[in-house]
Amino acid sequence: EAGVAQSPRYKIIEKRQSVAFWCNPISGHATLYWYQQILGQGPKLLIQFQNNGVVDDSQLPKDRFSAERLKGVDSTLKIQPAKLEDSAVYLCASSFLAGEVTQYFGPGTRLTVL
């Protein structure tokens, strides 16, 4: 069974530029999560999707971050414009059922904002 796929693995941009990350969850997993992991900290949830609907985006900085999961499968997270403090690893995770707490994580995208 293929795991959670993410791309790109690394990205370096200048502040005020835009960037997008892609995630493809495990096949059949209905729930998809995006986490932000700043260096030296644990992951923090940005947004949770159930199929193509948003369940929780309370921690998403909506003035600059956006995310979509249009067909209920893969997802894109965008930052526009990026700030220095957005430098982090962005992790995507998925779980099979709604409310199921066992999540499977992708390798992450390491973003550096200069």
Add this chain to the structure above:
Amino acid sequence: AQSVTQPDIHITVSEGASLELRCNYSYGATPYLFWYVQSPGQGLQLLLKYFSGDTLVQGIKGFEAEFKRSQSSFNLRKPSVHWSDAAEYFCAVGHYNQGGKLIFGQGTELSVKP
């Protein structure tokens, strides 16, 4: 407020020695409990989880963890550490009635001396 505390930011043990990583949580009810491991440049891999039942749970790679309700703790142990265990370890809590989202501790970095 829901939170997870990993008191040790960095631990160094000798290869072959035993290991215990501490985790304490604050949650409204007994949550589901997890330990994840993250190697450099990698995503999070699930080591073990506790939902209910026997408070001593076995995981992959020879790890185990014990849930102690009275202490709100879920400490991770391994009787004999291998050099390949050097990584970052994260404790996390969640519950299906919170939509399955996980709250992570800040992590404990494990170094292994030869």
